[in-house]
Amino acid sequence: MDVSFLGGPQPQRGVGIVAPFDFALDRELWRWVPDDVSLHLTRTPFVPVEVSLDLARLVSEHETLREAVQALVAVAPEVLAYACTSGSFVGGIEGERAMSAAMAQAGELPSLTTSGALLDALEEIGARRVAVVTPYTKSVTDSLEEFLGEAGIAVTGRSYLGLTREIWRVPYRDVVDMAREAAVDSPDALFISCTNLPTYDVIPQLEAELRMPVLSANQVTMWAALRRVGKQAVGPYQALLDPVARRGPAAMAPSPPEPYGVSEPSVPAASEPAEPEPEAALAGAGTESAEPMEGHDPSSPLPDEWGGAQPPV
Template sequence: MNVVFPHTLDTERLPQIGLVVLKSDETIERDFRDLLPRTVELLVTRVPAGDELTLDNLTQIQNHLREAVGLFPTGVDFAALAYGCTSGTAVLGVPRVEALLHDAANTREVSNPLSALLAASEALGVRRIGVLSPYSQPVSDRLCGTLGEHGLEVAACGSFAVPHEAMVVRIDAGSILFGAAQLARQAHFDALFLSCTNLRTLGLLERLEEQLGVPVMSSNQVLAWHLMQQLGIETEGPGRLFRTGSRAVVSA
């Protein structure tokens, strides 16, 4: 006998954050689950992207953003929606990325790693920055140029010149530590930015800060922080950047 039971619907939901991730990214989801508090709910979708890290491939991603956002659950009312690609934001421009996200979904706030970096830099009083990225030279130049256009002075810009996105996640910790140290020897800067959501940097931030004596920020870290700021959720106290692991903080 088939028995039908009565039920009620739970209408209370945690604030939902949507994250658009490149299909090749193996890092950002893990980092976000380490960084975001349990008071928010993370939903992730993936967007097609070319295998090579070129300006053209990064530009073409915009043609697939609406389709990717359309794969989120129907009727989701996002508290915030983020595009998880630093280089793609630099190529398209922050205003274009923000407009695409607002157009694609019902969301109160939007973010991306560059908007997040600019907000974090302002919170920390950073004006002169060093940048380490995995990108090809044209993409690296575009990133550093975009940061300059938004008021940050790029004192040193270094990259690993990796041609394929799938290789980025395989860059080891030793290479990142060495590259960061070399940049610090080349120029003085107020903070170091480790660019790319697929680069495995989160576990190195505290160590690098101790070695370099300046704040060290990563794409995933500042993006998670910015989203929490937009939602009014404190991260280890107001006006602070948070870390994973020990949750050490840098005061604004």
């Protein structure tokens, strides 16, 4: 069978990922990646230490990073990302910057870390007060709060699981429960920490329920890495990725729906007596402002079967 007409595989852009040895969510990272981008992953060497501040320091040593970067350079990625939150915030702002610099020097490529990407994402959405959810112990969670404080970000509430192993097994329901507990003081956003904690499918649900942007470690890592190569991360209705989502449930205060075709009556000025205008009233009834349909761009014309008017609700 002649398949020469297919023209070969689609050209790919490359993103190099350095992850800790116990990282188990390779597939989750791919879910934010467009079809014309490939991820090239490598892991840091195994060390027999439970999830802790000590482990965070071990998996982020500069020599370890340089060796991992050299392995990735062989497949010529365009950007490098260190996918570990605790490993990149354990040394504070200065430590995070030094890690990025060490990777960039070793690979001669633009480089970033999850914690650095988090700060960029918070700036992108204008968040200065955040609620924090982590699977970590108290000491590791404290370190994250110190890192954010150093960057001028206030932590308004937090919830953590106290885990030291197998974080990837945490179900979505536990993440949701923690988010509800942490986001009680009207923060600007919620951050779910740890690249080994599943979050992809739960982000839109939490944004709709909590009515605020929700960021996660894997999400911000992929968003920042793809942005470095001029690509956009993909994902279902996430405020960080979609400006429309920022104006949707995550940005709206709860309010009762208005009846279709009904608006507040205008009050004429004292010097201008009101005159009934039945024709104008009838014309306006078909075009009264209402909540846009789900998935519909308000600037686009509506389907012809509705005659350009909003559908009844």
